[in-house]
Amino acid sequence: MADLSREELDGIYAFAVNLGKEAGRMLMDAAQLRFGDERPKEKEHVEKENAVDLVTQTDEDVEAFIKDQITKKYPLHKFIGEETYSKGASRDYLIGNEPTWCVDPLDGTVNYIHLFPMFCVSIGFIVNGKATIGVVYAPFLNQLFSACSGRGAWLNETQQLPLVRNPIPPMPAKAPAGCVFSCEWGKDRKDRPDSNLHRKVESFVNMAAEIGGRNGRGGMVHGMRCLGSATLDLAYTAMGSFDIWWEGGCWEWDVAAGIAILSEAGGLVTTANPPENEATAPVEEVKLGSRLYLAIRPAGPSPTETGREGQERTVREVWRRVRNLDYSRPGA
Amino acid sequence: MADLSREELDGIYAFAVNLGKEAGRMLMDAAQLRFGDERPKEKEHVEKENAVDLVTQTDEDVEAFIKDQITKKYPLHKFIGEETYSKGASRDYLIGNEPTWCVDPLDGTVNYIHLFPMFCVSIGFIVNGKATIGVVYAPFLNQLFSACSGRGAWLNETQQLPLVRNPIPPMPAKAPAGCVFSCEWGKDRKDRPDSNLHRKVESFVNMAAEIGGRNGRGGMVHGMRCLGSATLDLAYTAMGSFDIWWEGGCWEWDVAAGIAILSEAGGLVTTANPPENEATAPVEEVKLGSRLYLAIRPAGPSPTETGREGQERTVREVWRRVRNLDYSRPGA
Incomplete structure (x- = not known):
């Protein structure tokens, strides 16, 4: 067609x-x-x-x-x-x-x-x-x-969207500090060593803990939020209310509309799972069916970087603190 | 007066x-x-x-x-x-x-x-x-x-309130399973052994994990929610949207209005910290200035227990899964 x-x-x-x-x-x-x-x-x-x-x-x-x-x-x-x-x-x-x-x-x-x-x-x-x-x-x-x-x-x-747009604020200089971090516990609650539940919790604690804590991984985010809706997580990221949303396990219908809205607002969506060489690997566009999502709010430039540079810096700071989640998908 | x-x-x-x-x-x-x-x-x-x-x-x-x-x-x-x-x-x-x-x-x-x-x-x-x-x-x-x-x-x-009131549903038979659990990460993020952060996280994981997990403490709650407002946590508990809210560290102005609303709706508010003999100790009314809160939504009777009995059963099931938090208060 x-x-x-x-x-x-x-x-x-x-x-x-x-x-x-x-x-x-x-x-x-x-x-x-x-x-x-x-x-x-x-x-x-x-x-x-x-x-x-x-x-x-x-x-x-x-x-x-x-x-x-x-x-x-x-x-x-x-x-x-x-x-x-x-x-x-x-x-x-x-x-x-x-x-x-x-x-x-x-x-x-x-x-x-x-x-x-x-x-x-x-x-x-x-x-x-x-x-x-x-x-x-x-x-x-x-x-x-x-x-x-x-x-x-x-x-x-x-x-x-985003609501604040004159100008659109840059990502915080010390992100994830200063950021509202949205995440979900989801339905996968298996209590096995290294299960997705425990990988998520380890990641959440890294994002939350004081700077200097967690062997240098403490992110001291401004707030941790869990709403129980991937779609609304993305919508509030488009609004600028959430700075970061990180999630694995949901499906394309949970995110398709939200990704359209966030992308059009100027946000960035990539994969939840840190690639090898997380500090230098390219920040690739998310695959819609990948079941692994990391979203960053729309961001304006600061005196030292473009909005996109601030978003990518934030992606790498998240990747440095989170575990790979074990979700996969045939055909995606 | x-x-x-x-x-x-x-x-x-x-x-x-x-x-x-x-x-x-x-x-x-x-x-x-x-x-x-x-x-x-x-x-x-x-x-x-x-x-x-x-x-x-x-x-x-x-x-x-x-x-x-x-x-x-x-x-x-x-x-x-x-x-x-x-x-x-x-x-x-x-x-x-x-x-x-x-x-x-x-x-x-x-x-x-x-x-x-x-x-x-x-x-x-x-x-x-x-x-x-x-x-x-x-x-x-x-x-x-x-x-x-x-x-x-x-x-x-x-x-x-609560919104569903004909009849007001009883507490789930296997609570905290079937319950929406609201909790907050708060500002206290010290990464020391047994800090409030780690006590909270241990409690959260117990409430979330599958039944049978966590050495029998897995609560398999239906959903974990974090809104970032103690007042609204209480208001949504009064609505019946949240079944359980557990928190330490906030102050009387964070909870006074919410407790008035939840109490009038038929909810129960007691202390977050499990007493000794948690299975049999009386479920005492919360002290407004205690900085330790556990709230249960309004509940109707089931064929086998009164609404209050269902709420108290839920309190004890929460106490069994959570750690004592280290907040205190002169005069309260």
Whole structure:
């Protein structure tokens, strides 16, 4: 398929934003069925069901809605959704050069089950392997993040990202000190020597500990945050709220929309796993299906370096403090 | 001073809610000075200041505003504010039986500096040593939490807390499994053997690890969350979003309003540090100035136990997995 024209892409973007709003409202409507006590008869049956089953059903319903809308409007586009994919046998990376929608109907599922507001719908559109459009809507927070390559990244369609942009601040001179570091414990909790859990914890402690601690690896980050949503981690990195996000184990639908938004805002996304020669190896662009992600917020120049140089310096300072995580992927 | 009448208390509550809204708007107005790029001249000077200085100034301004409003309306009430207290030499616990306002003008300061939305104003009112009124307003999230003893706990004045209340779910049978666990890394990052940092991390890993792991201490919680605001941790526990919050090192202004809200919603707050005989020791009510907090969400009965029994069972399961933290307090 030939490249999309500017006009086609803008049309797809407008469609995606509306789709995100509608899907987010579906999520919130289903959540609100569980609130309050005004309609005891109806609610009683809802609350007697297992909240997890209810959420699984919502997840499937919202994905079916999104897929149906996309298929009607763009029958030639490919569709990859979290629910559909997870039911299949293959764990291969399936995104090629053709225009592809990559969708998580509900990111932050645990949050949604517990009604913690950090959940969202995540709609990514990928062209030639590149995350080109991203729409993330967190309805409980009333926060809509959107971006299209060449059109800027936005909060609620009115505030351009990053929020502080006159000028965009440089990365802190002593990063990761001065940085907010976002990370996730995830679901992989095996207590074996050198398991991913222990590699993560060792990395977290290095980032947190005082300067001079941990045999020189102490990063003394300004704050450690865990939200339970990879998509929102990326969206808040695009906002400039988080300086660094480091994670392994999630999938392309968890990050496609967020990477589109962060990239358009001026952020950098590369691999979580430190390469050999971490101090000098090139900082390569992330592979969407790699399951290993390190994201740095948009950064402006300082008197001594460009924004990109500051971001790459921060990447290397993170790599110096984190362990390789053991996630892999056929085809990525 | 004699006890306050219901009417007096309701008047103080209405005043506190309005005060919280006004103070929250001040925080958001100051934050928005840093957004966008529409007014380059004005903003240039703002952005050239250190963001930290700007925030410190806002913190002080908002506390002065709140103190001024309270002093005008209730000249006989005592006032304790984070900014004022921190400048004094004493670290004693100063709250007695007299009606006392306990205020943090800005909780989640690191979040505010970085413009991550999890910041708020926190206004507590204490009578006879008990947190009786709480108002927490997070303006970027547009979330106002409020409660007054005997009047229920509310989100945005319309949705009663906890959100799911028909019925209020019991604590999970295998808690902490099935629970969302909220915790904070905090500022105390010393890398010494058995420092608070390492005690916290050991506790976090116990709560996170698979069942059977960690020599039987693995808690396999459903999710680990870190927001960077003790006040909002408590507010989300009152909502039912978090099942457990465990923390040491914060101060009474960080928790007074949140404890009032959580208590009124039906939650339980006790000490973070496991007592001797953790399996049988009484679960005592938290001391507001103790700097050691363990909070459990509101819980309904199951077929085999009351809500309170489920909460106490969860407290003991947490105590079994966490280390004592080394924070103390004269007078508390």
